[in-house]
Amino acid sequence: MKDKIVLSQGFEIQGADFVRGGEASCQIVEALRDLAFPPEIVRRAGIASYEMEMNMVLYADHGMLSLTVTPDAIMIFADDQGQGIPDIELAMQNGYSTATQEIREMGFGAGMGLSNIKKNSDKMQITSTVGEGTKVHIVIEANGARSNS
Amino acid sequence: MKLSRIIEELGLQLRTESCDLDCEVRGCYIGDILSDVMANSAEGYIWLTIHVHPNITAVAEFKGLSGVIVVNGRVPEPETLKKAEEHKIPIFTTGLSSYEIAGRLYLMGLKRAAK
Ligand SMILES: Nc1ncnc2c1ncn2[C@@H]1O[C@H](COP(=O)(O)OP(=O)(O)OP(=O)(O)O)[C@@H](O)[C@H]1O
Numbered sequence A: 001m002k003d004k005i006v007l008s009q010g011f012e013i014q015g016a017d018f019v020r021g022g023e024a025s026c027q028i029v030e031a032l033r034d035l036a037f038p039p040e041i042v043r044r045a046g047i048a049s050y051e052m053e054m055n056m057v058l059y060a061d062h063g064m065l066s067l068t069v070t071p072d073a074i075m076i077f078a079d080d081q082g083q084g085i086p087d088i089e090l091a092m093q094n095g096y097s098t099a100t101q102e103i104r105e106m107g108f109g110a111g112m113g114l115s116n117i118k119k120n121s122d123k124m125q126i127t128s129t130v131g132e133g134t135k136v137h138i139v140i141e142a143n144g145a146r147s148n149s
Numbered sequence B: 001m002k003l004s005r006i007i008e009e010l011g012l013q014l015r016t017e018s019c020d021l022d023c024e025v026r027g028c029y030i031g032d033i034l035s036d037v038m039a040n041s042a043e044g045y046i047w048l049t050i051h052v053h054p055n056i057t058a059v060a061e062f063k064g065l066s067g068v069i070v071v072n073g074r075v076p077e078p079e080t081l082k083k084a085e086e087h088k089i090p091i092f093t094t095g096l097s098s099y100e101i102a103g104r105l106y107l108m109g110l111k112r113a114a115k
């Protein structure tokens, strides 16, 4: 039963859509609350998901944010078509950002997003092809954490 | 410290309807860098910022903040208020700066709760 999927949802993300940016993650948080995950786990998932979603809004043309919940884990997958990341190790460094002045004025571009994702997940994987797109996959372990499972 | 007491003593203008003003404020964070607020604020904190765009609501929602005070007389965008009401996040405005608000909160005895 380990791989049984409890819930699977996908949300389309549009690049540069700052008004709707964040809404998919809000829905993910609501779904996890409905599944009775403890608040601390929901909070970690929400922060990671939001940073993943906003990176697609900021740096990609469009993409998909998906949530898969199994009895053991919460998995969030961001898969975008866009410019890609030339040097992932550099991008992961806290403080590194290629954000434009305009984006920084909105409060983004501190170069903390990927670090926040890492800090709030148990596993994180990034792959990227320049000129094609980026995939970020995280896992938050939730073994037996649901109060109604 | 109750949010309602803070509103009264600081003379904050409430910009959203149907929010819980009876909730407990557990601390305060000042920040205009969204990822920094994501990383360093905590549940129940009240957040002081100059930003007026809808993403402040998302940050408050994900961190479980008790409210957002938009400082320096800045005016939240209508879309921001709409989203905040959907998520029941109180948004306030004030002509004071973050420093002045934070200083008063500190003098009122609002210290930092453990994260
Ligand atoms: N999906 C993506 N597509 C292309 N580039 C990306 C993507 N995600 C991140 N990057 C690159 O990695 C850098 C670091 O990302 P990170 O999320 O850590 O910081 P940021 O988005 O620049 O700022 P912050 O998240 O603090 O607002 C970005 O500036 C960008 O160059």
Ligand SMILES: [Mg+2]
Pocket: A051, A054, A055, A109, A112, A113, A114
């Ligand atoms: Mg980012």
